[in-house]
Amino acid sequence: MCFKLCCCLRLGCCRAEDSSYSSFAPPSLTSFNMRTETDGFRLNFLPPMFNFRRVRPDDGNNGNNGNNGNNGNAAATDGRPSPGEEKPPNVVLSFHQLMAAARLCEAGRLLLEREERLFAAPQEREALVRHREEARALAADRGALRDLVLQTVSRSLDPDEEAGGGALEALASALRAVTQEEDRDRRWAQSGGEPPAWRPAGWRALHDAALRRLVEERMDNPAAAGAPQPGRSSLQADVCAMGRQLKEDLLHVVRAVRGCYPPGMDVCNAYARLYHRTFSARLRNITEFGLEDKDGSFLLQWVNEFYPEVLQKPELAGEIDVDALGKLLPDNVLKPLEDQYLSTQQGELSTFIGRVLQEAQQSWSKGEEPAREDGCFVSPVSYDVIQLINGMVTSAQRVVGDLHKAQSITSPLKDLMERFRIFQNDVMKQNKPNSRPAMKANLGCIEQFRVVLQENRHLFRQEVRENCLQVLADMKQSAHAYLLKPVHEGLKPHYRKLGTSDWLNKPVFEKLLAGIEKELQDLQGSIESCHQELVGRLHQEVTAEYLTRLLKGQVKLKDKEQQLKGYVTVKDNAESLDDLFLKMGSQEVRLKDILTKIAEVLKLQDLPAIQMQVASLGKDYPDLSEKHVSALLKLKTNLSRADRKTVKDVLTDTRSQHSGDADRPFFSGVVVK
Missing domain, CATH: 1.10.357.70 (Exocyst complex component Sec6, C-terminal domain)
Structure with missing residues (x-):
């Protein structure tokens, strides 16, 4: 089989350290020596579809004596070469065959050699027509290679079973092709000569644009999207689907794609930045239309809790500069959501405490005594309120990502504690038969509130804590005075x-x-x-x-x-x-x-x-x-x-x-x- 000279140039392996490539100098600095025979890329072992044998002109009887009709390298014993000395057939793959085999770096090397030959020296007038034709053919082949490289890059995140076997090898080859194109761009820029029309090719920029389109497409159509789970809105389902897609894709980059890239391209951080920006843009679009309370708090939780947890996974944390990414949403977008969430939480706390106090007051008004535990009067007021405060502030800290902001939820506690004091004063003033049991139960509430305010300071802002402690101290003082007054009256004759x-x-x-x-x-x-x-x-x-x-x-x-x-x-x-x-x-x-x-x-x-x-x-x-x-x-x-x-x-x-x-x-x- 014979091949055209323009497609069958000698190839080394497609590596940066290949001397035939690394020693390339721009045409203005070197001359090109045309070889008289068409050498090509040889493989000893190929699949059947690529099992070509190149026949040299001297194969068979080439005018020498009949005794020399066999290959000169074979032993002339019985007319057949000895098994130990027989060479496998030399196979040359053309540009299109390399493209079909997804050996894009080697295909690109062929094109670079064609470019080197075409533009190595000034063309004589009679050769200009042929030169232009070859240049057009080379440009067409370059376009085909570029498209296939970008297509391969665009399938970087497909699982191997979808992308076909050898997808990672093809991607690695495509990235080497990008690297060698970038190197050739730099060499032309340094040479000072007139480059081909396609220089600079800018394949790195094309690669980056392809990654950006890939990420945007995957975030717009996440694989996990579907019908919302029970209790979740469609917005929450969409955000979850995007977050899950982001996590799975970044893990795939770290586990598989990273190995195809040279270290200098820092692919893990490149993908992380693209996903961060895309996810941020999608969330900003969502917030522009106003959100219900549950959707707003869910979005805040993704920004401040779930998303950081994804990036802190051990596999990702070692490869991604999380601090450089910054927050998923800017402060001017987060603040309205935080204000809405915290205001809602404050309202819920006020409503709950008011209901708890109202139930205690109604029970006392009916003449009921507080419940007993281990012979002691107890009230559910403090227990219920403390549990709610602890849960709300802890949850709010995760949602808004800031303890000081979360503490603002307890701001209404000052007024609510005053309501508790008014209720206690009313109990003492009316002095019903069940007032003393109620006051003994209240002492337990006061103590439990005091312990929480002193030992769980992180739940409260300082002014709220100090104000509530003062109210509680006054309540305890008045409760003691109320309970001890009849004791002193009974002891007065002895005094x-x-x-x-x-x-x-x-x-x-x-x-x-x-x-x-x-x-x-x-x-x-x-x-x-x-x-x-x-x-x-x-x-x-x-x-x-x-x-x-x-x-x-x-x-x-x-x-x-x-x-x-x-x-x-x-x-x-x-x-x-x-x-x-x-x-x-x-x-x-x-x-x-x-x-x-x-x-x-x-x-x-x-x-x-x-x-x-x-x-x-x-x-x-x-x-x-x-x-x-x-x-x-x-x-x-x-x-x-x-x-x-x-x-x-x-x-x-x-x-x-x-x-x-x-x-x-x-x-x-x-x-x-």
């Missing part, structure tokens, strides 16, 4: 005898202890932590009342013996009171220490020792005033006014040097006239 001669000489305090123990039984019903705090509050108030009565000065300790007796009485009372309240759950162990130090002042006779004891009290309790010290010292009638002033001066100096436990005042509750 009156404290600090009197009867208290000093008769078992008055034992009756007070018995009364306290009885009243404490009626305080039960709150959850354990709240009950302990309530009992501790009673412990502190009883101790303050004890000192208030003592400092009224109804009893006078005139000498050392009476002062010692006063010391023993106060000390014994402190221990008995402490034992009772600790047994009932109080944690206020400091109160025993206060009474013990007061008793020490009564016992001491030496003025410097009294000064040291008062200084110790002032250091530990900054709310201890000069009035308190003066009333205490007046019980010791053997102290002069000057002595009392000396002791009070020590207190003034001590308070200026030490802050003490200012957060837990005690003496401010001890009333001294």
